[in-house]
Amino acid sequence: MAPISFTFRTTAVGRARLGTLITRHGSVDTPQFMPVGTQATVKSLTPADLRTAGTQIILANTYHLSLRPGHERIARLGGLHRFMAWDEPILTDSGGFQVFSLAHLGLVDDDGVTFASHLDGSSQRLTPERAVQIQEALGSDIAMAFDQLVDSTLSAAEVAIAMERTHRWAERCLAARTRSDQALFGIVQGGVDAELRRQSIGAIAALPFDGIAIGGLSVGEGKAEMEATLDVVADALGHDPRVRYLMGVGSPLDFFTAVERGIDLFDCVLPTRVARNGQAWTSEGRINLRNARFLDDPAPLDPTCDCEACRNHSRAYLAHLFRAEELLAYRLASVHNVTYTLDLMRRIRGALADGSFASLQDTVSARWKRRDEVR
RNA sequence: GGGCAGGUUGAGCAGGUGGUGAGCUCCGCUGACUGUAGAUCAGCCGUCUUCGACUGUGGGGGUUCGAUUCCCUCCCUGCCCA
Numbered sequence: 001m002a003p004i005s006f007t008f009r010t011t012a013v014g015r016a017r018l019g020t021l022i023t024r025h026g027s028v029d030t031p032q033f034m035p036v037g038t039q040a041t042v043k044s045l046t047p048a049d050l051r052t053a054g055t056q057i058i059l060a061n062t063y064h065l066s067l068r069p070g071h072e073r074i075a076r077l078g079g080l081h082r083f084m085a086w087d088e089p090i091l092t093d094s095g096g097f098q099v100f101s102l103a104h105l106g107l108v109d110d111d112g113v114t115f116a117s118h119l120d121g122s123s124q125r126l127t128p129e130r131a132v133q134i135q136e137a138l139g140s141d142i143a144m145a146f147d148q149l150v151d152s153t154l155s156a157a158e159v160a161i162a163m164e165r166t167h168r169w170a171e172r173c174l175a176a177r178t179r180s181d182q183a184l185f186g187i188v189q190g191g192v193d194a195e196l197r198r199q200s201i202g203a204i205a206a207l208p209f210d211g212i213a214i215g216g217l218s219v220g221e222g223k224a225e226m227e228a229t230l231d232v233v234a235d236a237l238g239h240d241p242r243v244r245y246l247m248g249v250g251s252p253l254d255f256f257t258a259v260e261r262g263i264d265l266f267d268c269v270l271p272t273r274v275a276r277n278g279q280a281w282t283s284e285g286r287i288n289l290r291n292a293r294f295l296d297d298p299a300p301l302d303p304t305c306d307c308e309a310c311r312n313h314s315r316a317y318l319a320h321l322f323r324a325e326e327l328l329a330y331r332l333a334s335v336h337n338v339t340y341t342l343d344l345m346r347r348i349r350g351a352l353a354d355g356s357f358a359s360l361q362d363t364v365s366a367r368w369k370r371r372d373e374v375r
Numbered sequence: 376g377g378g379c380a381g382g383u384u385g386a387g388c389a390g391g392u393g394g395u396g397a398g399c400u401c402c403g404c405u406g407a408c409u410g411u412a413g414a415u416c417a418g419c420c421g422u423c424u425u426c427g428a429c430u431g432u433g434g435g436g437g438u439u440c441g442a443u444u445c446c447c448u449c450c451c452u453g454c455c456c457a
Binding site for chain 1: 406
């Protein structure tokens with residue numbers, strides 16, 4: 001039996017799809033957003049918080065968990081789901097992103113990457129085989145292939161080198177699998193170069209992955225380039241029936257852009273990271289709770305939201321908590337932003353179903369483009 | 376009443392024994408954040424016409440080409456002695 005199954009129907013909105021991804025820990029309605037829980041926790045949120053917010057699947061990280069507490073330890077303790085008390089779907093990233101974000105600590109060669117651990121400086125080696133081994137030990141529902149993403153400002157030749165390496169690593173990841181109950185997704189690279197993207201899709205989609213991820217976007221390229229690249233991706237994937245995951249995206253407006261182009265899954269640190277830094281995502285746009293004007297504001301973060309923060313607390317209270325650096329600030333803002341993001345995805349699914357996608361997109365765009373005017 | 380130590384930009388400090396005090400940390404004000412080395416980071420934080428200029432070391436006076444520095448006096452804070 002396949003580790004996951006994905007069924008979907010196309011909609012009247014561009015290439016957008018409505019689907020259901022079924023894993024052994026439950027099903028996921030798509031398009032869907034995965035909160036990021038790098039270190040086996042979505043920062044500041046309990047599993048109960050996540051469930052209440054409507055979370056169906058979360059993302060955790062191979063590199064971080066292998067360093068601490070160690071994937072063998074997690075395996076001994078019953079696997080990642082049990083370890084973190086999240087009995088619902090989990091996708092693990094392969095550590096490929098750390099090759100990018102921690103590049104100055106390591107060296108990439110054709111076999112893999114050698115890192116100085118960011119924790120203690122010890123030498124660490126990550127290869128496609130090891131990334132698969134770690135993810136199998138963690139026991140996530142979906143594992144990601146080990147890839148190399150690169151700065152979009154690099155030359156096409158340099159992007160191509162990393163892309164071709166990613167393709168070879170993809171085959172090695174597939175060959176390294178030993179579990180039949182864990183899905184493995186391939187990752188398309190190629191930067192913002194249309195021809196390289198086509199090549200990458202040709203290479204990755206030809207392999208027997210359970211899903212196709214689009215990597216290397218939202219790393220500094222412009223909106224127009226991301227749109228154009230997603231168009232190329234959609235064209236090249238054609239009728240490929242597998243679930244499509246756009247890695248590391250994104251902001252509310254990005255979701256519309258990508259859903260229209262056939263993306264089914266997203267993950268992003270933004271909702272939780274910006275929450276900890278004082279920013280709330282609301283139906284009126286983004287607000288910075290550290291701004292002085294909220295100190296006397298008795299309104300909830302978002303009058304249309306039903307999360308714990310909005311039901312019980314005022315902007316003034318949150319503004320106070322952030323100034324006082326009280327821990328509750330981070331939790332309440334995170335509860336809200338995750339709720340907002342998952343609500344938005346649900347509304348997007350509803351809008352795809354009833355034909356109101358364009359209208360919803362217009363409503364959200366108006367608020368998010370005019371954030372300077374948001375109270 | 377006497378003695379000692381102090382008084383620096385919202386707070387706390389550094390510096391300065393005659394030759395450019397706008398330097399630091401808080402606080403405060405804004406911005407950023409996209410497969411999390413991020414409850415982080417960046418800018419601003421005396422005034423103005425802001426690539427620069429001006430003002431500012433408790434108040435007043437004096438010496439000097441020049442004073443935060445030396446002198447006089449007053450005020451304020453802390454400690455000690457009466």
